[in-house]
Amino acid sequence: MTDKARTDAVAALEATTTNPAMRVVLDASAVNRALTRIAHEILERTQGADDAVLLGIPTRGAHLATRLGERIAAVEGLKLPVGTLDVTMYRDDLRLKPTRALGRTEIPNGGVDGKLVVLVDDVLFSGRTIRAALDALGDIGRPRAVQLAVLVDRGHRELPIRADYVGKNLPTAQRENVQVRLTETDEEGDAVLLGVKIAAAGAKEATQ
Amino acid sequence: MKRHLLSTADLSADDATLILDTAGELARIADRPIKKLPTLRGRTVVNLFFEDSTRTRISFETAAKRLSADVINFSAKGSSVSKGESLKDTALTLEAMGADAVVIRHWASGGAHRLAHAGWIHSAVVNAGDGTHEHPTQALLDAYTLRSRLGSLEGRRVGIVGDVLHSRVARSNVHLLSTLGAEVTLVAPPTLMPFAVESWPCSYSYELDPVLPKLDAVMMLRVQRERMDQAFFPTEREYSRRYGLHANRMAALPEHAVVMHPGPMNRGLEISAEVADSARSTITEQVANGVSVRMAVLYLLLGGSEPAIGTENDEGGAR
Numbered sequence: 001m002t003d004k005a006r007t008d009a010v011a012a013l014e015a016t017t018t019n020p021a022m023r024v025v026l027d028a029s030a031v032n033r034a035l036t037r038i039a040h041e042i043l044e045r046t047q048g049a050d051d052a053v054l055l056g057i058p059t060r061g062a063h064l065a066t067r068l069g070e071r072i073a074a075v076e077g078l079k080l081p082v083g084t085l086d087v088t089m090y091r092d093d094l095r096l097k098p099t100r101a102l103g104r105t106e107i108p109n110g111g112v113d114g115k116l117v118v119l120v121d122d123v124l125f126s127g128r129t130i131r132a133a134l135d136a137l138g139d140i141g142r143p144r145a146v147q148l149a150v151l152v153d154r155g156h157r158e159l160p161i162r163a164d165y166v167g168k169n170l171p172t173a174q175r176e177n178v179q180v181r182l183t184e185t186d187e188e189g190d191a192v193l194l195g196v197k198i199a200a201a202g203a204k205e206a207t208q
Numbered sequence: 209m210k211r212h213l214l215s216t217a218d219l220s221a222d223d224a225t226l227i228l229d230t231a232g233e234l235a236r237i238a239d240r241p242i243k244k245l246p247t248l249r250g251r252t253v254v255n256l257f258f259e260d261s262t263r264t265r266i267s268f269e270t271a272a273k274r275l276s277a278d279v280i281n282f283s284a285k286g287s288s289v290s291k292g293e294s295l296k297d298t299a300l301t302l303e304a305m306g307a308d309a310v311v312i313r314h315w316a317s318g319g320a321h322r323l324a325h326a327g328w329i330h331s332a333v334v335n336a337g338d339g340t341h342e343h344p345t346q347a348l349l350d351a352y353t354l355r356s357r358l359g360s361l362e363g364r365r366v367g368i369v370g371d372v373l374h375s376r377v378a379r380s381n382v383h384l385l386s387t388l389g390a391e392v393t394l395v396a397p398p399t400l401m402p403f404a405v406e407s408w409p410c411s412y413s414y415e416l417d418p419v420l421p422k423l424d425a426v427m428m429l430r431v432q433r434e435r436m437d438q439a440f441f442p443t444e445r446e447y448s449r450r451y452g453l454h455a456n457r458m459a460a461l462p463e464h465a466v467v468m469h470p471g472p473m474n475r476g477l478e479i480s481a482e483v484a485d486s487a488r489s490t491i492t493e494q495v496a497n498g499v500s501v502r503m504a505v506l507y508l509l510l511g512g513s514e515p516a517i518g519t520e521n522d523e524g525g526a527r
Contacts, residue, residue, distance in 0.1 A: 086233070089245040089507075099512030101226060102233040139242040 022179065022195035026168055031151070031182075031190040034167030035064070038149050039071035041165050042118060049078060051144065052116045055085045057133055058103030061121035063184040064151060068120060081108030085119070085140075090132035105136075112141040118165075122180040124150040127161035152192055154178050170194065211515040212324045212333040213505055216344045216384035223517045224388055228352050230504035235497070237274065248277035251308040251510055256298070256323075257336070258284040258314045263471055263495060264336050264346070268311045271502035277510075280307070295319070299328040307331045309510055317341035317376075332509045340374050340435065346470055347380035349501040351388060353490050354425055356497070357466050362389040367419050369395040370429035370451055370478050373402050374436070377470045378429055382410045393419055397451065399440040416451055420460040427468040428453050428479045444477055454480040458488065466490050 056065025062084040069082040086103035149165035154172045177197040253272040272279045309332040317339030324333035337343040372378045392410035441447045467489045475481045508516040
């Protein structure tokens with residue numbers, strides 16, 4: 001990353017954190033309840049989730065996958081394999097933006113062949129990230145089935161993709177910006193915020 | 209605005225760390241059943257080799273193919289270069305064919321810089337060794353190997369031993385390792401120590417034995433007979449006795465220290481077979497890491513709308 005890009009990213013971050021136009025749509029306890037509900041739904045709909053593998057998409061999806069794994073362990077005493085799946089190299093917009101740094105792909109021991117993979121991400125928007133994730137998954141193995149869990153579905157799909165588990169359906173306008181904050185990555189703690197998009201590079205990341 | 213990787217002196221500590229971190233992530237696809245990423249689909253990488261090479265060419269070819277780029281291999285032998293075609297005309301041919309990146313090895317120091325800055329082509333240029341000047345991807349893979357063996361490079365002591373005068377590997381490593389915070393010591397007979405070595409960001413010594421016990425890593429350089437136009441040392445036997453790494457000398461190294469060699473090796477001259485095949489030697493590891501590091505360089509130069517590393521066209525890249 002160039003110095004300029006870094007300064008831009010920092011400026012964008014500061015703008016969003018101090019921007020009064022951002023309003024909280026889910027607070028910490030609402031995020032907590034949504035995750036607990038998704039964990040129950042996964043158990044229910046997969047009849048015990050025996051062969052399920054949770055794969056989070058970095059960075060926030062990865063933290064959410066870890067949390068879902070913990071919830072499921074607390075409810076059912078079942079320790080699901082949890083991993084991460086970086087989709088950067090499979091994105092269709094790579095050439096439209098400056099080169100991105102890579103995230104981590106960590107496939108749990110046992111792989112994904114014949115398993116039920118639950119992809120976990122923070123925000124579902126255009127669906128392009130999930131398309132990339134499906135391609136990335138195809139290069140790693142052949143799951144029995146793939147499902148998708150997201151904390152927020154903000155609409156505006158550009159591809160025929162839908163989520164199986166949704167924390168919150170959030171009607172938004174294209175020009176609006178959805179920001180997910182988690183204690184693992186953000187100092188302010190868990191929250192989902194909605195506001196007007198800031199025309200800078202760094203703020204875009206949160207909407208993907 | 210395409211950018212290039214011509215010299216490790218152009219890389220900031222952030223750039224170098226980004227390349228090494230990216231390489232670390234890319235190394236993991238080597239364990240997958242499908243060792244391929246679609247990232248550079250539809251891009252063309254030309255391997256332009258005016259000098260013989262096994263490791264570097266195959267490594268770049270593998271790296272480009274793992275990223276799904278199309279690869280054209282071009283070596284001076286068996287091409288129009290042997291009929292007297294100039295670098296410029298070769299470059300214009302490549303430009304007409306629409307190469308996105310040119311990986312060049314040239315016998316002339318500055319060959320890669322000339323190709324990048326003469327305005328003949330618009331592709332990104334990666335220096336894969338130019339004469340006795342630089343070989344940046346070799347230094348990057350050495351740094352990657354050191355980092356994975358020793359944890360961090362900060363404050364680590366690295367000895368580079370042998371034919372420093374003719375070594376582009378040594379030059380690239382001195383810049384890169386010092387940028388990353390390591391302390392480099394060059395060891396060579398006075399005849400093989402480069403002119404004005406005092407101005408390099410490293411220390412130097414004419415004796416190997418006093419330096420060895422302090423090192424975290426020792427990098428043995430190949431004695432480059434093909435570049436030696438005069439007698440630089442009396443006999444090979446004497447060179448090997450004073451500057452070669454054999455079992456007795458290896459025992460003087462600290463317990464954790466590693467032995468590196470960029471290859472190809474002259475077994476029995478600068479390094480004994482016993483040392484080269486020992487558990488401390490990282491020589492085959494270096495080759496494997498080379499693919500990951502070159503994938504990282506190609507991805508960071510070609511992956512996005514603008515590259516994340518390297519020098520810009522309008523800058524003077526040479527140092």
